[in-house]
Amino acid sequence: MQKALGDVFTWPADEPQLKGGRCRDCEAVTFPRQSRCPRCGHASMEEHLLPRRGTLVSWTTQGFPPVLPYAGDPTGASFEPFGVGLVQLGDQVRVESKLTESDPDVLAFGMTVELTVVPFYVDDEGDEIMTFEFAPVGDDRRS
Amino acid sequence: MGEVAIIGAGLHPFGRFGDKTAFEMGADAVELALADAGAEWSDVQCAFGGSWEVAQTDPLTGLLGLTGIPFMNVFNACATGAATIQQAANAIIAGDADVAVAVGMDKHPRGSFKMDPTLTNVPAWFGENGQFVTTKFFGMKINRYMHDHGISAATLAKVAAKNYRNGARNPKAFRRTAVSEEDILASPVLNHPLTQYMFCAPDEGAAALVLCRADLAHRYTDTPVFVEATAIRTRNYGAYEVNSPWAAVDEDVSPTVYASRAAFERAGIGPEDVGVIQLQDTDAGAEVIHMAENGFCADGEQEKLLADGATEIDGPMPINTDGGLIANGEPIGASGLRQIHELVLQLRGEAGERQVPGDPRVGYAQVYGAPGTAAVTILAR
Secondary structure (H helix, E strand, C coil), X not given: CEEECCCCECCCCCCCCEEEEEECCCCCEECCCCCCCCCCCCCCEEEEECCCEEEXXXXXEECCCCCCCCCCCXXXXXXXXXXXXXEEECXXXXXXXXXXXXXXXXXXXXXXXXXXXXXXXXXXXXXEEEEEEEEECHHHCCC | CCCEEEEEEEEEEEECCCCCXXXXXXXXXXXXXXXXXXXXXXXXXXXXXXXXXXXXCHHXXXXXXXXXXXXXXXXXXXXXXXXHHHHHHHHHHCCCCCEEEEEEEEECCCCCCCCCHHHHCCCHHHHHCCCCCHHHHHHHHHXXXXXXXXXXXXXXXXXXXXXXXXXXXXXXXXXXXXXXXXXXXXXXXXXXXEEHHHECCCCEXXXXXXXXXXHHHHHCCXXXXXXXXXXXXXXXXXXXXXXXXXXXXXXCCCHHHHHHHHHHHHHCCCHHHCCEEECCCCEHHHHHHHXXXXXXXXXXXXXXXHHCCCCCCCCCCCECCCCHHHHHXXXXXXXXXXXXXXHHHHHHCCCHHHCCCCCCCEEEEEEEECCCEEEEEEEEC
């Protein structure tokens, strides 16, 4: 069966969302949710689902297999470089995420991206672990 | 400040040393620093040590002499070496000791740094997802910086080539061969736009300083170098820093900016007074950004400064004269102390074929690392 990586996005869902946290006292938003607010320090964080679309504030590529505890193939045998971006979701928060696109000629500052959930790896029990990524949308999508 | 003098500096070479342990390298570095100071281990009244790989550094006393002194362990990731200096200086200012040692040593396995993310309060899934990779943060930061401030990939290559060239003049450097800008740009892209030869590598080494009450320094040396300021800062809300799954929309500047301002204020000088500079060049882009974050230029001016050779040993703002992290690698505990060792040599006029001309009087060192911790040390003769 399919399982979600961590507990940081709604799944299964037709329109998955990242599970952030929002401070009841100062309205700071974090991803993922945490127990205490990083701005005011109060233990007043509640779950807050984040917008699905955002813009790319910055991006890079991951050109080599990440070291353990990377759950993908760390031997590098089946490794494919992937894109990584800092995505601003509305005026709420910026999240760091893998991107479905890794071509520097396609990735662009300010491009619109949308959350998607994709297969990541199969664990020792045969379950398919799903992870989240952001994908270019609309006019920003290229083939 | 100025109440504390560095009277001795010792550096075990950086690189790969087979079976030699971190402790053996650390003991060698302390012995070199003591010899440089004309002091004995029995003169040392307290010590501060830093390392990533060993559980604690104070077992060094078993190699140096079991004199019973207080020996504290300090760890602030890439800012560890600077933290040992600050603590040793503060112990002297507080009157706890007249003579103190700061020492750092490490022996990292090959390849990029590995650790359990939860040990630094980062969720496990972040690592499982392949995001607990420091180099990716540096790629993301410089990519945006280049876009915003008109810095070219050619400038990144110039920074790396300069550091390899300086390393070739440093007998204790890890990388001692010049590398052309073309080869740097043509090496594999690790994290766009950063290529393999633009990055430093974890390696092995040790460095140590002997510090002393300034008014007693004359007992040991005719060429004391004074600690004018130390400042360490963690990240503020709004800063986007290494190993973080998120950042606030309201951007704040890096902790380096706060540490730099605090250190200059305490030293009572400005960037224009500095004659020799050491900056954290985890990668070539980091050196470019740190030039501005430390106040040595405005954002974007690096493009012309590098084209003009301003940061070369004989330029107006010499940076990483010993080759920096790019040529020396990064044994984390020792790296910040290596920076200070180089500044001490430069301020004494003892840096040999990499000596900055014109008798520099003020030296400046900055380190930066996870999870957004920066330190600045200012020295003067």
